[in-house]
Amino acid sequence: MTVSATPAASTDDVVLQAVKLTKHFPVRRSASQLFGKSRAIHAVDSVDIVLRRGRVTALVGESGSGKSTVAKLLSQLERRTSGDIRLHGESVSVHGGRPFRQYVRKVQMIFQDPFASLNPTHTVRYHLTRSLRIHGNAGKSGADLQRALDALLTRVNLTPPERYIDKFPHELSGGQRQRVAIARALGADPEALLADEPVSMLDVSIRLGILTLLRDLKERLSLAILYITHDIASARYFADDTLVMYAGQMVEGGDSESVTQNPAHPYTRLLIEAAPDPDRIEAAEASGLAGDRAAGEPPSLIDPPPGCRFNPRCPYVMDICRVETPQHFVVGDSAGHWAACWLFDASIPKQPETHAPAVQA
Amino acid sequence: MKQPVLEIKNLNVDYGLGDNAVHAVREVHLTLHKGEVLGLAGESGSGKSTLAYGLTRLLPPPGIVAGGQVLYHAPSGDVVDVLRLSDSELRAFRWSEVSIVFQGAMNSLNPVHKVSTQLMDVIKAHEPGLSRDARLARARELLKLVGISADRLDSYPHQLSGGMRQRVMIGMALALEPQVVIMDEPTTALDVVMQRQILRQLVDLRERLGFSVIFITHDLSLLVEFSDRIAIMYGGRIVEEAEAHEIYRNPLHPYSEGLLRSFPALRGPKREVKGIAGSPPDLRSMPSGCSFHPRCPRAFEPCPDVLPILGPPDGYTLDTRTVACHLHPATIAVGAKEPVG
Ligand SMILES: Nc1ncnc2c1ncn2[C@@H]1O[C@H](COP(=O)(O)OP(=O)(O)OP(=O)(O)O)[C@@H](O)[C@H]1O
Ligand SMILES: Nc1ncnc2c1ncn2[C@@H]1O[C@H](COP(=O)(O)OP(=O)(O)OP(=O)(O)O)[C@@H](O)[C@H]1O
Ligand SMILES: [Mg+2]
Ligand SMILES: [Mg+2]
Numbered sequence: 001m002t003v004s005a006t007p008a009a010s011t012d013d014v015v016l017q018a019v020k021l022t023k024h025f026p027v028r029r030s031a032s033q034l035f036g037k038s039r040a041i042h043a044v045d046s047v048d049i050v051l052r053r054g055r056v057t058a059l060v061g062e063s064g065s066g067k068s069t070v071a072k073l074l075s076q077l078e079r080r081t082s083g084d085i086r087l088h089g090e091s092v093s094v095h096g097g098r099p100f101r102q103y104v105r106k107v108q109m110i111f112q113d114p115f116a117s118l119n120p121t122h123t124v125r126y127h128l129t130r131s132l133r134i135h136g137n138a139g140k141s142g143a144d145l146q147r148a149l150d151a152l153l154t155r156v157n158l159t160p161p162e163r164y165i166d167k168f169p170h171e172l173s174g175g176q177r178q179r180v181a182i183a184r185a186l187g188a189d190p191e192a193l194l195a196d197e198p199v200s201m202l203d204v205s206i207r208l209g210i211l212t213l214l215r216d217l218k219e220r221l222s223l224a225i226l227y228i229t230h231d232i233a234s235a236r237y238f239a240d241d242t243l244v245m246y247a248g249q250m251v252e253g254g255d256s257e258s259v260t261q262n263p264a265h266p267y268t269r270l271l272i273e274a275a276p277d278p279d280r281i282e283a284a285e286a287s288g289l290a291g292d293r294a295a296g297e298p299p300s301l302i303d304p305p306p307g308c309r310f311n312p313r314c315p316y317v318m319d320i321c322r323v324e325t326p327q328h329f330v331v332g333d334s335a336g337h338w339a340a341c342w343l344f345d346a347s348i349p350k351q352p353e354t355h356a357p358a359v360q361a
Numbered sequence: 362m363k364q365p366v367l368e369i370k371n372l373n374v375d376y377g378l379g380d381n382a383v384h385a386v387r388e389v390h391l392t393l394h395k396g397e398v399l400g401l402a403g404e405s406g407s408g409k410s411t412l413a414y415g416l417t418r419l420l421p422p423p424g425i426v427a428g429g430q431v432l433y434h435a436p437s438g439d440v441v442d443v444l445r446l447s448d449s450e451l452r453a454f455r456w457s458e459v460s461i462v463f464q465g466a467m468n469s470l471n472p473v474h475k476v477s478t479q480l481m482d483v484i485k486a487h488e489p490g491l492s493r494d495a496r497l498a499r500a501r502e503l504l505k506l507v508g509i510s511a512d513r514l515d516s517y518p519h520q521l522s523g524g525m526r527q528r529v530m531i532g533m534a535l536a537l538e539p540q541v542v543i544m545d546e547p548t549t550a551l552d553v554v555m556q557r558q559i560l561r562q563l564v565d566l567r568e569r570l571g572f573s574v575i576f577i578t579h580d581l582s583l584l585v586e587f588s589d590r591i592a593i594m595y596g597g598r599i600v601e602e603a604e605a606h607e608i609y610r611n612p613l614h615p616y617s618e619g620l621l622r623s624f625p626a627l628r629g630p631k632r633e634v635k636g637i638a639g640s641p642p643d644l645r646s647m648p649s650g651c652s653f654h655p656r657c658p659r660a661f662e663p664c665p666d667v668l669p670i671l672g673p674p675d676g677y678t679l680d681t682r683t684v685a686c687h688l689h690p691a692t693i694a695v696g697a698k699e700p701v702g
Pocket of ligand 1: 025062063065068070301519521525
């Protein structure tokens with residue numbers, strides 16, 4: 001049995017949706033490769049994603065698997081190769097000009113990297129004022145603007161605001177810079193927030209503050225939030241749903257607690273196993289477990305492996321995995337939990353030794 | 362007997378001059394030993410990057426080293442003060458003796474050159490005698506080391522993901538087989554599988570090549586796993602230093618304890634995660650006494666007035682464990698005594 005990533009219920013809540021989203025980056029051939037077919041980096045292949053009002057969806061997965069590309073496609077910063085993007089059910093394809101500004105007002109992106117996203121020649125005040133103005137949230141008077149600026153800085157815990165407002169990016173620490181970038185996105189007062197590793201440069205205590213803030217915003221402003229992260233524990237705590245990406249494809253999805261506590265896809269299991277855990281040091285060293293299991297290289301995206309893209313590294317690989325791409329199969333432990341893995345196709349008989357450890361219902 | 366590679370003595374770094382100066386690093390004493398991974402943790406703005414740039418003399422203006430020494434023990438046995446090297450000596454020192462992976466380094470790749478060209482240039486600078494083919498092979502090897510498939514050698518930086526660029530920078534830092542590698546948040550953009558793989562490689566390489574690592578990150582759980590010793594910074598000062606597992610099992614400074622408690626747990630039942638109350642201090646108006654006292658749940662009578670000295674608490678010596686906290690008073694201050702040897 002297969003499931004679609006979008007349960008039929010409560011479609012009114014859907015803010016942003018992608019259907020079979022695909023992005024291939026062409027590769028220029030060098031002189032030595034003049035023969036052969038044209039090649040491309042398969043950065044995103046046939047990805048479905050749904051962002052709902054008042055929900056945080058975490059997107060985790062391997063570095064280079066296409067998470068940022070998904071966010072850039074959703075924010076229309078990058079043109080899709082194929083597939084569809086729908087805002088409130090309507091297919092959108094806008095690039096530049098007024099329609100583009102209207103779209104980005106509703107769909108704001110926070111970038112992975114605060115060092116690149118702020119202009120070094122401008123102050124915090126300039127960045128935030130510009131965002132408030134472009135999106136019509138600067139108010140009517142200078143006093144309105146000042147209030148809005150103070151509120152933005154306060155929201156991201158840069159307090160007291162006057163300590164930060166006239167600083168240049170280079171006068172701020174890495175973490176402080178990222179908070180300015182977040183404040184700038186909030187300046188648009190968006191409906192959907194695409195946050196690409198918004199906290200990876202922040203230390204734990206501030207990270208907690210920002211994540212609590214994101215959760216708060218989703219509740220108070222009913223924001224639909226895509227939260228791209230490498231910190232799976234934070235996905236467990238702050239995201240309602242979690243999606244896992246590997247080599248350009250979604251491999252697992254479901255509510256965050258099920259995905260993190262009961263991972264089904266062998267890649268997700270590897271990911272969860274590899275998370276830092278000081279309590280486990282001695283145990284892991286004794287068994288060599290995490291170290292060995294982490295072996296194997298990420299696949300080439302120019303020439304991705306046929307079938308399931310994880311098959312060359314998978315400890316449970318079966319013949320079919322090398323040939324056919326798995327659809328989304330129901331895992332069965334909680335509603336909506338699925339995995340793109342042949343192990344969960346009930347119709348395939350499995351050898352006992354290739355059987356995945358049972359997933360508890 | 363552990364041999365020191367880098368000895369940082371009473372290092373002070375300011376941004377700006379005179380009354381406007383911000384004291385971002387204060388009276389830091391720290392020793393990195395041969396073959397050791399020294400972790401440096403602390404909240405955003407605590408001065409970790411400033412310390413790293415200060416000791417390699419890579420401070421961006423208006424940063425200046427306001428005092429102190431950084432003694433480098435070369436493999437030849439020579440000891441030099443990095444802060445007194447001439448410009449040409451300094452150029453040789455960087456990269457081949459000490460290499461640094463900057464925070465946000467993924468943006469320091471040159472956008473107009475292929476990854477292969479940039480890696481090969483670094484290798485060429487170090488080993489001019491190598492043939493083009495040998496350099497290409499080495500570049501390929503370095504990419505493999507950091508988990509990037511060889512068919513991406515011809516990629517330009519903008520064609521790589523953030524984590525892939527970060528990995529290229531790590532590969533570059535290792536290309537020259539330096540004595541000391543300083544990594545400032547090197548793996549923030551990596552998934553945990555990759556992160557573990559790269560750090561494991563680094564630890565293996567270190568055992569083979571004998572270099573030392575200063576590993577800066579706010580991810581204390583990662584530090585506990587991968588470093589030998591950990592130093593915790595607060596408001597520009599080191600407030601605790603000990604073996605990694607000791608910091609984890611038995612943090613003495615309430616700030617270290619707070620840092621450890623502020624992680625959400627991936628495993629086990631969900632629990633309420635408490636950060637550290639309040640926010641980091643303003644370097645322009647530091648609290649009196651112990652600068653952590655306004656946020657400290659265990660502050661008592663001397664804390665607002667008296668700056669606690671960093672030194673060994675009861676039962677420890679200068680080179681096993683130090684802490685700057687009135688709860689664990691030290692009798693001798695780090696730096697008060699010349700280290701032996
Ligand atoms: N402009 C581009 N041209 C060519 N290839 C690209 C381009 N942008 C991204 N890619 C490739 O697409 C793939 C996915 O990249 P993406 O940045 O989406 O990964 P990611 O999952 O965000 O990784 P990370 O966790 O490291 O940030 C990578 O192989 C990357 O090299
Ligand atoms: N060019 C500068 N001018 C003035 N102050 C600066 C400058 N650069 C950094 N600072 C200040 O120095 C302090 C230390 O900054 P530093 O970047 O070393 O912190 P960090 O511990 O590395 O933080 P993070 O974890 O956010 O990277 C911060 O309070 C910062 O605002
Ligand atoms: Mg990314
Ligand atoms: Mg830093």
